[in-house]
Amino acid sequence: MADGANSVFVAVRCRPPNQKERAHGGDGDSLVIMPDRVLLKASDWGDKDIEHHWEQKEFGYDHVFDDSFTQERVYDAIGEPLLKNAMNAYNGCVFAYGQTGSGKTHSMVGDASNEAGRGIQPRACMRLFELLAEKQKENTSFQATVLATYMEIYNEKIFDLLSVGESSKDELNVRLHPTLGPIVANLKECPIQNYSDAAELFDFGAKRRAVGATQMNETSSRSHAIFTVQIRTSVKVSGVTTESQAKVHFVDLAGSERQKKTQASGTRLKEGIGINQSLSTLSRVISDLSTGRGLPPFRESKLTLLLKDALMGNSRTALLACISTARYNLAETISTLEFAARCKLVKTQARRNEESRADVIQKLTAEKEAIENQLQLERTRSDELCARLQMELEKSEQSERGAQEAISAKREIEEKLQELELEHASLAKALEEKSAQDLESRRADAVAEEGEVVKRRDSVQERERLAEQLAALEERKRHEISELEERERTSQELRDKLEVELKAQQEREQMFQQQMEDLRALQESWAVDQQSIPPTSLTATAGVLARLAEEGAQPLGRVAELHDVAREARREEQHQFREAELQRLGMHAAGIDPKDLACAPRLMNLHPDPALKGCLVYYLPTGDSVIGSDEERCRVRLAGAGISAEVCAISNVDNVRLSVKPINEHCLVRINGVLVEMAGHVLADGDRLAVGRAAIFKVHIPNSPQNGGTGNGALDFEAAMEEIEACVQVDPQWENGLRKAMQLVRSDYGDEDAKTLLAQAKRASEIIGTANDYLEQTAPSRRVDVDVFEMSIMFDAWGLPAVCVVARARSPEAAAEDVSLWSLDRFCEEPPARQKRRGPTEIVGIWELQRFEDEYLPVLQERMAEAYHKPWAKIDKEEEVASVTYYTIKVTRDGSDTVHRKRYNDFLEFDKLIRSKSDLKEVLSGMPPLPTTGVFGVRHALGLVDFHKRRRDGLQKYIDFLMDRLNIRQLHGFL
Numbered sequence: 001m002a003d004g005a006n007s008v009f010v011a012v013r014c015r016p017p018n019q020k021e022r023a024h025g026g027d028g029d030s031l032v033i034m035p036d037r038v039l040l041k042a043s044d045w046g047d048k049d050i051e052h053h054w055e056q057k058e059f060g061y062d063h064v065f066d067d068s069f070t071q072e073r074v075y076d077a078i079g080e081p082l083l084k085n086a087m088n089a090y091n092g093c094v095f096a097y098g099q100t101g102s103g104k105t106h107s108m109v110g111d112a113s114n115e116a117g118r119g120i121q122p123r124a125c126m127r128l129f130e131l132l133a134e135k136q137k138e139n140t141s142f143q144a145t146v147l148a149t150y151m152e153i154y155n156e157k158i159f160d161l162l163s164v165g166e167s168s169k170d171e172l173n174v175r176l177h178p179t180l181g182p183i184v185a186n187l188k189e190c191p192i193q194n195y196s197d198a199a200e201l202f203d204f205g206a207k208r209r210a211v212g213a214t215q216m217n218e219t220s221s222r223s224h225a226i227f228t229v230q231i232r233t234s235v236k237v238s239g240v241t242t243e244s245q246a247k248v249h250f251v252d253l254a255g256s257e258r259q260k261k262t263q264a265s266g267t268r269l270k271e272g273i274g275i276n277q278s279l280s281t282l283s284r285v286i287s288d289l290s291t292g293r294g295l296p297p298f299r300e301s302k303l304t305l306l307l308k309d310a311l312m313g314n315s316r317t318a319l320l321a322c323i324s325t326a327r328y329n330l331a332e333t334i335s336t337l338e339f340a341a342r343c344k345l346v347k348t349q350a351r352r353n354e355e356s357r358a359d360v361i362q363k364l365t366a367e368k369e370a371i372e373n374q375l376q377l378e379r380t381r382s383d384e385l386c387a388r389l390q391m392e393l394e395k396s397e398q399s400e401r402g403a404q405e406a407i408s409a410k411r412e413i414e415e416k417l418q419e420l421e422l423e424h425a426s427l428a429k430a431l432e433e434k435s436a437q438d439l440e441s442r443r444a445d446a447v448a449e450e451g452e453v454v455k456r457r458d459s460v461q462e463r464e465r466l467a468e469q470l471a472a473l474e475e476r477k478r479h480e481i482s483e484l485e486e487r488e489r490t491s492q493e494l495r496d497k498l499e500v501e502l503k504a505q506q507e508r509e510q511m512f513q514q515q516m517e518d519l520r521a522l523q524e525s526w527a528v529d530q531q532s533i534p535p536t537s538l539t540a541t542a543g544v545l546a547r548l549a550e551e552g553a554q555p556l557g558r559v560a561e562l563h564d565v566a567r568e569a570r571r572e573e574q575h576q577f578r579e580a581e582l583q584r585l586g587m588h589a590a591g592i593d594p595k596d597l598a599c600a601p602r603l604m605n606l607h608p609d610p611a612l613k614g615c616l617v618y619y620l621p622t623g624d625s626v627i628g629s630d631e632e633r634c635r636v637r638l639a640g641a642g643i644s645a646e647v648c649a650i651s652n653v654d655n656v657r658l659s660v661k662p663i664n665e666h667c668l669v670r671i672n673g674v675l676v677e678m679a680g681h682v683l684a685d686g687d688r689l690a691v692g693r694a695a696i697f698k699v700h701i702p703n704s705p706q707n708g709g710t711g712n713g714a715l716d717f718e719a720a721m722e723e724i725e726a727c728v729q730v731d732p733q734w735e736n737g738l739r740k741a742m743q744l745v746r747s748d749y750g751d752e753d754a755k756t757l758l759a760q761a762k763r764a765s766e767i768i769g770t771a772n773d774y775l776e777q778t779a780p781s782r783r784v785d786v787d788v789f790e791m792s793i794m795f796d797a798w799g800l801p802a803v804c805v806v807a808r809a810r811s812p813e814a815a816a817e818d819v820s821l822w823s824l825d826r827f828c829e830e831p832p833a834r835q836k837r838r839g840p841t842e843i844v845g846i847w848e849l850q851r852f853e854d855e856y857l858p859v860l861q862e863r864m865a866e867a868y869h870k871p872w873a874k875i876d877k878e879e880e881v882a883s884v885t886y887y888t889i890k891v892t893r894d895g896s897d898t899v900h901r902k903r904y905n906d907f908l909e910f911d912k913l914i915r916s917k918s919d920l921k922e923v924l925s926g927m928p929p930l931p932t933t934g935v936f937g938v939r940h941a942l943g944l945v946d947f948h949k950r951r952r953d954g955l956q957k958y959i960d961f962l963m964d965r966l967n968i969r970q971l972h973g974f975l
């Protein structure tokens with residue numbers, strides 16, 4: 001195998017039609033599948049998404065698998081060559097592309113638990129260890145380290161599927177290293193030593209995806225999953241050690257048809273732009289690469305940046321385009337075939353990655369040192385710049401003080417002059433009055449008058465003197481001001497220049513810091529990381545050393561053994577963390593005797609994505625098991641829409657008799673679609689249990705006498721949803737209004753229309769309930785001023801009434817009974833954005849039911865999903881104890897709450913602390929100031945309620961900002 005340009009290997013796989021497609025007319029006759037081509041016959045029919053006529057087209061590929069091809073044959077054609085290349089130190093990537101349900105996950109992962117069902121990814125891992133063992137047999141000096149990573153890209157955010165605890169929520173960043181290519185910082189690398197280690201990672205990753213998707217009421221088809229194995233080998237031949245490494249990515253892309261559906265609705269597109277950004281960028285990148293036009297926009301999405309090497313760089317790459325041949329999916333199939341045809345024109349540049357571990361470490365160390373030096377240089381320059389800026393600012397402040405003094409001296413003189421003028425005027429008036437008196441009395445008063453005249457003369461002189469002084473001051477002021485303006489101009493220019501320079505330096509520093517971080521991670525991954533060895537394995541290390549000393553082993557062998565111990569310790573430690581995570585989620589068998597495990601009743605998740613169905617298993621020991629979001633009180637810990645701290649309890653008697661009871665009347669628990677009353681419900685094997693609006697399980701009671709019970713063993717998610725839909729009732733709060741509306745409709749239009757109205761109201765009740773549950777789980781800062789959604793039946797002049805959804809905003813201070821419903825006219829005259837709050841509730845939006853479901857509900861869901869990834873905090877309560885105000889802050893994470901009690905001073909201290917952290921400077925730029933504190937008198941002057949409200953709102957705004965910018969670990973010490 002030689003280095004150089006290689007075309008992307010492109011294969012197409014057709015999946016057999018499913019039940020739905022058969023119902024829609026089954027396979028069309030438009031596609032002809034041949035071993036290396038797909039022929040699209042000319043047609044004069046179409047559907048609304050595609051042209052009505054098209055000419056015959058032929059798409060050529062490296063391979064086309066019709067639905068008779070087994071998983072094994074697909075692997076042999078795609079996976080095996082890539083793996084063999086990787087064993088020869090060539091990077092590889094295989095990605096599955098196609099619409100939702102076209103068979104991407106089936107081909108890529110399949111059913112890892114049964115041999116025939118295994119997809120490319122598990123087969124490759126299995127074969128990898130076989131090939132490594134063969135190499136070891138050929139040459140005993142052969143050594144290999146295999147590391148695996150598993151990540152998910154959802155909504156343009158990268159999440160580590162293998163990390164646990166707090167860090168599992170952290171969004172990861174991908175960066176391009178000039179020589180090492182794309183790097184995801186802080187991604188957990190898990191050492192694997194055999195297939196079962198790999199299988200454990202697939203399973204854990206699938207569980208994490210299923211839990212995440214359940215919590216967000218999402219399917220996994222909206223996210224991309226990337227499993228990567230990194231193989232590092234070393235072998236000694238004729239005394240020369242050769243080290244090499246290669247990475248292979250297995251990429252299961254999100255469903256590609258979503259793009260079109262998204263574009264169908266404006267609001268959805270605006271809100272959900274991130275969902276498909278990766279896919280549309282991938283499309284453009286492939287387009288550019290295939291035509292050789294322009295610079296492909298790799299940086300526009302996380303996926304393309306991550307796969308840059310796989311798409312044009314150092315990699316041998318294969319694309320598996322999955323299609324359905326059903327007529328019903330023709331538009332999507334054609335678009336997939338076109339995409340695959342473009343990929344065929346793309347070329348990559350694979351080269352052998354032969355570099356010794358020592359070389360890599362040395363290179364990384366040298367690079368790190370260079371960056372450290374540069375960073376130091378940047379810091380010195382930045383300090384100098386800051387000092388210069390400070391000096392300039394001080395100078396300009398001094399000038400400003402001088403000008404201020406001149407201005408106040410001028411003001412003083414002006415005031416004095418004004419006083420003198422007034423005095424002068426009053427003296428003149430007095431003189432005039434006096435001249436009107438008789439001469440006699442003037443003579444008699446002559447002496448006194450003379451005195452007055454002298455006084456007047458003096459006052460005129462004084463005025464003249466002051467005027468002169470004023471003119472001089474005016475002149476001085478003008479001079480000072482022009483000098484000040486000049487200084488100000490120069491200082492502003494300097495400040496602007498310095499600001500630009502400082503910003504550029506900050507950016508450079510940040511970039512260096514990031515590079516350092518990447519390098520540190522890489523070095524850790526390459527070197528034997530002694531610090532990461534847990535105490536238990538240090539004992540093991542000591543044991544190995546002692547043994548080696550006894551055996552008089554060579555130093556090189558000693559290092560290799562130490563390396564193995566460290567790796568093994570890391571593997572074991574990570575395995576235990578994952579176990580603990582599953583335990584935390586309630587997926588454990590604690591309290592069950594291992595010999596009884598097979599007959600222990602359990603809940604198994606139903607999921608729209610077949611790959612995630614049944615991967616979450618919750619055992620139910622005898623006694624009571626509570627289901628809900630509370631970590632301490634619940635055995636089965638769930639989160640998502642409609643799931644409160646405790647939702648229901650399942651009681652298990654002798655592993656045979658099970659029953660479920662809601663915790664209170666607000667809890668939403670359904671068995672086979674029917675709401676469970678407070679009295680509870682006896683469970684049978686196969687029953688479907690829906691908890692809240694997020695999770696549906698199949699109940700499995702192995703020892704059940706009914707065996708099969710009311711349930712159907714093979715029942716899937718869609719059927720369970722249909723069952724719920726069929727049983728939905730109207731929420732009692734709307735029953736009264738609905739009855740009246742139905743009476744009217746029945747009398748005016750007849751029974752049939754009344755029934756239609758009832759059906760619509762039932763659907764609306766479910767949709768509105770879901771919307772309110774989403775709202776409940778959404779961070780307050782993202783609620784866009786809606787407090788609750790309600791049902792409304794609108795009668796208009798044209799015909800039948802329509803069921804609508806009304807959004808209301810509530811003012812918390814107002815009395816609940818003072819409800820003012822605006823007329824629609826008034827609502828239309830005054831659009832919501834400009835409305836002032838009038839009364840306790842007001843309508844801030846009205847939707848027809850269908851539009852609400854299609855456009856607004858997904859937006860709410862997305863906001864809730866954001867809250868799942870990002871915890872949020874809300875000031876829940878405010879109380880004054882001995883004139884100190886305490887704020888109770890509720891932090892919601894994963895659907896469960898923790899409570900923190902804080903004083904204003906705690907905010908102040910934390911504010912000081914985080915503002916002093918230079919590494920947070922950039923992240924916290926634009927941080928809102930804390931609302932100022934008020935002394936008692938000021939509080940009264942402002943009005944106590946208003947003061948409190950303003951301060952609370954200000955603090956909430958401040959918390960929102962912090963929660964948005966910082967992760968929970970950075971908030972440690974405060975929350």
Ligand SMILES: Nc1ncnc2c1ncn2[C@@H]1O[C@H](COP(=O)(O)OP(=O)(O)OP(=O)(O)O)[C@@H](O)[C@H]1O
Nearest residue numbers: 015016099100101102103104105106221254255610
């Ligand atoms: N070649 C095949 N043979 C038999 N069944 C298949 C085949 N391909 C897919 N299926 C079945 O079709 C269903 C959907 O497949 P899959 O989940 O792999 O689709 P997907 O493209 O990954 O969808 P999504 O984008 O939602 O993840 C599954 O039940 C799967 O078992």
